[in-house]
Amino acid sequence: MCKMKFTKMHGLGNDFIVVNGFKEDVRIIFKKAEKICDRHVGIGADGILLVLPSDKCDLKMRIINSDGSEADMCGNGIRCFARYAFSRGLVNKTSITVETLAGVIKPEIIIKDDRIESVRVDMGCYSLQKKDIPVAGNPNEEAVDLEISVDDRVFKFTGVSMGNPHCVIFVDDVESFPVERFGPVIERHPLFPKKTNVEFVEFKGQDRLKMRVWERGAGLTMACGTGACASAVAAYKKGIVGPKVTVSLPGGDLFIEIEKNGRVYMTGPAVEVFSGYIDLSAL
Numbered sequence: 001m002c003k004m005k006f007t008k009m010h011g012l013g014n015d016f017i018v019v020n021g022f023k024e025d026v027r028i029i030f031k032k033a034e035k036i037c038d039r040h041v042g043i044g045a046d047g048i049l050l051v052l053p054s055d056k057c058d059l060k061m062r063i064i065n066s067d068g069s070e071a072d073m074c075g076n077g078i079r080c081f082a083r084y085a086f087s088r089g090l091v092n093k094t095s096i097t098v099e100t101l102a103g104v105i106k107p108e109i110i111i112k113d114d115r116i117e118s119v120r121v122d123m124g125c126y127s128l129q130k131k132d133i134p135v136a137g138n139p140n141e142e143a144v145d146l147e148i149s150v151d152d153r154v155f156k157f158t159g160v161s162m163g164n165p166h167c168v169i170f171v172d173d174v175e176s177f178p179v180e181r182f183g184p185v186i187e188r189h190p191l192f193p194k195k196t197n198v199e200f201v202e203f204k205g206q207d208r209l210k211m212r213v214w215e216r217g218a219g220l221t222m223a224c225g226t227g228a229c230a231s232a233v234a235a236y237k238k239g240i241v242g243p244k245v246t247v248s249l250p251g252g253d254l255f256i257e258i259e260k261n262g263r264v265y266m267t268g269p270a271v272e273v274f275s276g277y278i279d280l281s282a283l
């Protein structure tokens with residue numbers, strides 16, 4: 001028997017298994033991630049968040065997608081991570097620094113009437129440079145308003161790095177758009193050497209976007225925090241929205257702020273659902 005303690009959390013329905021890496025064996029989790037995330041034979045989740053010690057920050061977060069691949073950053077995940085760390089006493093302050101593969105990310109827990117209301121995250125700066133995303137082609141060009149051919153269709157997209165890769169495509173009606181048909185093909189398109197998350201976005205007004213997402217390594221999810229930031233950045237660059245944007249996702253709303261220097265802030269909820277033990281030797 002190989003028992004592992006976990007906590008199930010979500011941010012707008014984008015759900016995670018949070019594991020305390022101070023206590024659990026991280027190597028087995030990497031090996032069995034796909035099965036742990038499986039909704040039939042495992043706990044079920046879009047990904048796993050590992051809470052780890054860091055030499056340069058308060059804590060370190062590693063993110064494993066439900067297909068077992070490792071991601072550089074996770075917007076909904078970092079809010080859950082911050083809530084978990086604060087409520088378990090792993091940090092004793094509301095503003096924390098977290099080491100990720102995408103650099104240092106700074107979540108701030110917002111407390112109202114003695115309860116955690118939301119988490120506001122300094123997500124660092126976006127990049128539109130092909131080399132940072134990455135997008136194939138001249139590494140020093142911006143990936144703005146490019147074309148991508150998929151089957152018989154040609155879409156205009158903007159590539160954005162929020163530490164992880166995003167391909168943002170504006171559509172007229174996101175509700176009826178076949179995300180499951182085009183998402184997986186674009187995720188693995190040769191234009192994206194490290195694959196990509198794909199956001200389909202509808203303009204709803206100068207401060208509002210509606211978005212559905214196909215995530216790299218996880219497929220259709222109810223929300224994507226870095227994807228919401230990337231969509232707001234792409235729309236801001238197009239000049240169709242201002243620097244403060246509410247992004248509506250199937251799981252709810254995220255509030256995004258973009259500073260002139262390229263720094264992006266994201267605010268939204270983080271919810272703890274339950275904790276339990278899983279026998280990893282059974283997987």
Ligand SMILES: N[C@@H](CCC[C@H](N)C(=O)O)C(=O)O
Pocket residue numbers: 014047063065070071072073074075076077164165197215216217218221223224225226227
């Ligand atoms: N759902 C996350 C993003 C998780 C990682 C992503 N699938 C990737 O591989 O980059 C978010 O809320 O940002």
